[in-house]
Amino acid sequence: MGTLPSPREARQFLSRFTLPAPVQKTSLTSSTHLAVSGTDSSPSSNKTFVDSLLWPTDHVALIKLEGPFEHDNLIAIANTLVQLQRLGLMSVVMLDNQTWWRHQSPHLNDALVSGSDQSAEIRRRMMNDMADVVEEIERSGGRARPIYDGVFEDAKTSPQQSHVISERIVVADTAVDHVLIRPGSRIIESCLKLRQIPVMIPMATTAHSHRLPVQSNKALVALAKYMGSTVNEASQGAGHGSLVPMRLIVINTSGGFPLTRAKGISGPTHCFVNLKDEYDAITDDLANMNHIPEELAKSYRSDLDMIRDCLAYLPPSCSALVTSSPSLTLITNLITDKPLFSSTMRGQDPKVMLATTVLRNGLDIFTFQNNLQGMDLKRLQSLLETSFGKSLDADGFYARIQDRIEAVILAGEDYMGAAIVTREGGDVSGKGEKTETHTLASVAYLDKFSVAPKSQGIGVADILWKKLTDQFPDLVWRSRSDNPVNKWYFDRADGHIKIPGTNWTVFWYGPKGLGLMSDYIEICRGIPASFLPKPLLEIQK
Known part of the structure; x- marks a missing residue:
């Protein structure tokens, strides 16, 4: 429950997911008056105005459905997509299914041409899955449109490469190196304007109008690059809203990325991944997994590469989500933009943690060992003061920790x-x-832990905490007993105790904690406060 929506997060959600200005409550007369009396009454401006009225939302999710799914799971997924639309998030769906490519010759991908028996069989499987998804969305009260042509092109045969968006994606066992978005294609925009959920299969058209099955992850990267570029068109008044996704979502049957390098973090999966800092380590782990089938490990590696490439084309605010439990996870993440469960929390149910991984393009992490050399102490002071809302006794603080x-x-x-x-x-x-009575034990003490207010709620705290647990198997820290952050600390500590006669609570994690409790209390009791007292602040004002 620690990451279920708080009142602040709910308010942020409501502020983001409001109706676009043109469709707020206004009378028909006032809207007509605006259209007639505007300074620009040209046909193009009138069309732009009408299109803005019809455009349903500025919030879009790019979703990959990675089957095969049992019928009950497919019903749950369809219900979730419809519910997300009602909450203000339109879905653009790409289908994938490893069974499409089974029972094929080793050279099928090198021989994909229109009319081949194997290629026709793959297309038939794709079309059947697409029909099933569209049907379930319609049964759930939504509207969906199947899209099997007109979006993607095979770059090797396209004569118009200079006018399209392309990207080379390296995926094992496939001969198609580039997938392009067809120039002038507005199929997705048309679906969203009609409040239809586009359901696509990865089918590329050749220069000779042959339909060629391709890997879904290639199509997704090309689609992400195209959709990410539409923010410029929207800002230039192209007559429709931005297609830039705020979420990239993978719904599969196996859950989040498996966690094999525990290093103090419990749980079978990564719950939050900072791709800039953790991509190489996770890739190495996936290449050396013995407890999962090779086919599944290969799928994880392909999805990890796809997510990294997609997020590279999308704004930093966009996050990715990999889950096998779509309903509660997706709706909660829509509001909080963080994992349903945190990988840095202690004592969680591993079966529950298996479901979800949240990924961001992420932050660069810098570690300074044993000294402050190379750090901008003024900026560090500003971070501490804005985070704690107090004025730092900079001279005393730096002199103590030097x-x-x-x-x-x-x-x-x-x-x-x-x-x-x-x-x-x-x-x-x-x-x-x-x-x-004795010399105190030498311990690692967390003197300050701070996140800038503008960066709160996007996983920075979990990124830092994972780094702490990697480097320090035992750690102690203190916090004022009335600190509202203590709930977060309680979830991540192995133990805590209040220092008698003070307003301090001591927290710790690690196997040595219970044996060092008395030392922890004495050490935390003797550390001076780092911030100036409030009465002094009021005098200085």
Whole structure:
């Protein structure tokens, strides 16, 4: 429940998913008056005005349905697509099914030509699956249009390559290197204007009008590049809304990307992936998996490459979602833009965590070991002050941590978030920290954990926390007992205890925590506050 919509997230959703301005409540008379009395009454401007009235939404999701699905699952998926449309998110659906390509000769993809028996059989399977999806959407109360032609072209045979959007996608066992969007194609726009869900199969047309089955992931990347480019057309008054997807969604039967490098993070799948930082590691994991079939691992690798390539053509605000549990997951993610469950939370049900992975093109992560050299301390101070809403005692804070820095983990070049870890207790700077009875243990202490307000809600905190758990198997930190962030800490700590006589609560994770509890309390008790007190702030104002 920790990532179900909060009131703030619900308000953000309502502010984003409102009707476009032309279709807000207005009388017919006032709308007509605007059209007649406008300064530009040319036919093109009138057409643009009418098109803006008819355009249903500026929120689009590019969805891949990766079957085969049982009939009950297909019904659930269709119901979810219709419900998403009612909530303001139109779906553009691409179908995929590994059974399309089974029982074929090893050289089928090298011999795909119109009229071949094998190619015809693949087209027949594609058409049957498309008909099933369209039928279930219609039965669920929605409207859908099957699209099997007129969108994609085979680049090797297209005579108009200079006028189309293309991308080379390397996928094993296929001979088609480029998939293009057909010039002038407005089929998707036509569907959305009529509030129909376009349901496509990956069929490319050759220069000789032959229909050629291709891999879905190639078609999706070409489609993402085309749709990502429409933001410029919309801003120039092309007569329709932007097709830029706000979500890229893969609905399959196997769930999110499997997690094999645990490193302190529990659960069988990645729940949140920062592609810029984690792509290589996940690719290596997928190449060396022994507990899942090779065909499934190959599918995961192909989807990971496809998602990375698609997000590269879409705005940074666009996220990807891989799930086998579409209903609650998709609707929750639509509102919160984050995973239903967090990979950094402790004690979750692995069966529930199996369902979903959220991916973003992500942030560059920078780690500074043992010192602050190379950091912009002014920007770090600004991040801490805006995150905590207090004024930092900069001189005192930096003087205290200068000889104690263990690591600073920084999210993004523009300082979107930071985790500052110091080494406390033990022998610090040549001086042993002692109580009346013993020398305190040397421990890793999370001095500051902050995310810039403008970056909250997009997974920066989880990215930083995963880095912390990778580097520090045991960690301790403190927080004021009335801090609203404590709920997030409770979900990620193995234990906590309040320091007697203070307003501080000590948190920790790791196997050594219980044995070091008394040391944790003494260390946290002795660390001075980093921020100026409020009365002093009021005097300074």
